Amino acid sequence: MRRLGIFLALIFAFGASVAVAHWAVARPGHEDPVGEIFADWNDRLAAFNDWRRAQSDNRPDWQDARHQVLNGDAETGARLIADYGCGACHTIPGIAWANGSVGPRLAGFADRAYVGGVLPNEPGDLVRWLIDPTIYAPDTAMPDLGVTEPEAEHMAAYLYTLGTDR
Structure with missing residues (x-):
């Protein structure tokens, strides 16, 4: 079962790298498409953490x-x-x-x-x-x-x- 999981992870990783490579070719002028994806996700994660922190500041002290x-x-x-x-x-x-x-x-x-x-x-x-x-x-x-x-x-x-x- 563990081997199957590793195999599927490798296939997924290979498929993702092929998709990113294809996307890089399809979007001329973008040198680092993976970096753009991670930057976007980092921005979203930062916004979520800001929202979560604001929610916890408003929570009563039980x-x-x-x-x-x-x-x-x-x-x-x-x-x-x-x-x-x-x-x-x-x-x-x-x-x-x-x-x-x-x-x-x-x-x-x-x-x-x-x-x-x-x-x-x-x-x-x-x-x-x-x-x-x-x-x-x-x-x-x-x-x-x-x-x-x-x-x-x-x-x-x-x-x-x-x-x-x-």
Whole structure:
């Protein structure tokens, strides 16, 4: 089977060279018809690569998109986290005086797999955790602070800005 493939490749190569030679004779004034073909293909390939690069530049970053909180504003969330005193228990980057050591450090929060060790780190689960963590982990040290759903959405939006590469 391999010999047949090699044989067919040789026949094709020979046929192509005969066709190019015939074309060169048929087009007087063209000294390098093969070079013209390759130049044309290189131009088309370059145009395609430019188009593909432009398409990939417009593509969303799915890693960031999975942590988009629909109604959350990170700036408002940072203010709420400070107002609720979350820094009394957590060390939180970007929040003044947030250097607590009871709860986990929240640096790199966006890159974690779980919230409170029990829920997947996804916006809906994080919002529910912030509203009432004791429902999901009755023995947690994190108290129910009376955070409303809109407030939790803002707080979640801020927490998702805390990634290792952000």
